[in-house]
Amino acid sequence: MIETRGLRKSFVSRQGREKKKVEAVRGVDLTVAEGEIFGFLGPNGAGKTTTLRMLATLIVPDDGTATIAGADLRADPGEVRRRIGYVAQGGSTWDDSTAREELVLQSRLYGASKGDALARAARVLEGFQLSEYADRKCKTYSGGQRRRVDIALGIIHEPKVVFLDEPTTGLDPQSRAHMWDEIRRLRAEGMTVFITTHYLDEADALCDRISIMDNGEIVASGTPAELKREISGDVVRVGLPVDAVPAAVEALSSYKIEKYEDNVRLYVEDGAVAIPQILRALDAAGVPLGTIELHRPSLDDVFLTKTGRSLRES
């Protein structure tokens, strides 16, 4: 459904008098299958939005090729536009318009007749459980309602692919869960959904497949389960006083270890066997222990092993 090869984009940013070239996206290869929820996971500034905006025809790539829903991005952006929907991160509704007005206009901009647009708007409002508020001004909506209107606007023309940029950022937990259901519903209706997120749990729970992006490049791709399986064994997280971290690293140098400000993480074959040994080693070195936790590898651990940083901290 989406196939990209070597997509690149750089910007010139100005800091005072100095012009600096920033390579936002440095050669992205992607394959997204029909009917899946595909996620772009990465910290802010990783190049997720830039990639998405290139695929949505909003910015022209410097280099590379992409085919989206059978249309060539560079040769025929107009056709791509007809086949995709795009929902920006910052919202897309006007305070003084109503949801119905916005939906009818959007549908007509995609070429629908007035009657058809009204029917589509009514259907989509129903689907997103917005009928009740449809004729109120957008400024009266809650954050979650307004976000649902944004998504509804993005799919009013029944695109084959819809791009959602950080669809749940800024929503409360309940609205987030609701939004996940809406996104799964789109997949059930046969749409291919491409989302970006910097939430680990969202990538894990919602996406069929993900690509982890960092610093303009894709560092890993696969299903969340596959990616986690790549990191064999368990993760033991040892919480420590800040000044005890170097001593702990020294004492545990025989393990595969990553150190953080106030904790270290050890990647071990079997946590149940390793924990007593770890405790003994720390005790022998006289390192004061804060907490000790055992967990299965998360996507954050995947991110960590690929980039050397934790997503939570970047």
Add this chain to the structure above:
Amino acid sequence: MKLLRDTSLIFNRQMQLLLRNPVWILVGVFQPVMYLLLFAPLLKPALQVPTNAEAYEIFVPGLLVLLAIFGGLFQGFGLIAELRAGVIERSRVTPVSRLALLLGRSLRDVVSLIAQAVIITLLALVFDLRVFLPNLLLAYLMLALISLMTSAVSYGVALVVKSEDALAPLMNTVAQPVLLLSGILLPLTYAPGWLQGVADWNPFSWAVNGTRALFRGDLGAPDVWQGLLIMAVLAVLAVAWAAREFARSVR
């Protein structure tokens, strides 16, 4: 035909939102009306014309052109608000004509300007202004062209600078010399030679002369067609440039 259809979609939406807050049309009229009531009475003695009617024949056309220039130049603020709300980006991912995104908005500005011009003309009638209807309609055409041009320029600049903080001083800096060099408030016939020479390079001074000739009833004056032609050419250029800004970064 797609352009026509898309333009009317955007225009209708913009008109609908404008009419939801019609108070803005009246706010726009407030300042010119103040000029009409509080400044115009000084003109008969100052211009040394025999009647009030004659003073208004000189002043009202200038006032209307002023309204068209300023009204247009500040439309960009609304666009920046739309940019911020994401409405423009949402339009740009659809196959809508990029020219229509501009024209729909600029035509809304033209319509609201003409509505204001009608209100001011009617008020001026109370002060003994008399103007022949076909001439008045031609004068409105001139105003429409001016407003189309200035609003297009304002939208184009808004898309480039993307911030109110940059747009406001920029527009003020452009508007002030344009205003002073166009003989809007007082005709430049009273200006020293060098000032007239500079003003000849200001296209709006031609528009003001043309509009004054129309209000005077002098349809045959070369000022009329020259003014209309200059404004038409500039309006086309401004629209073409601003539409390109709407399309920029997309092909």
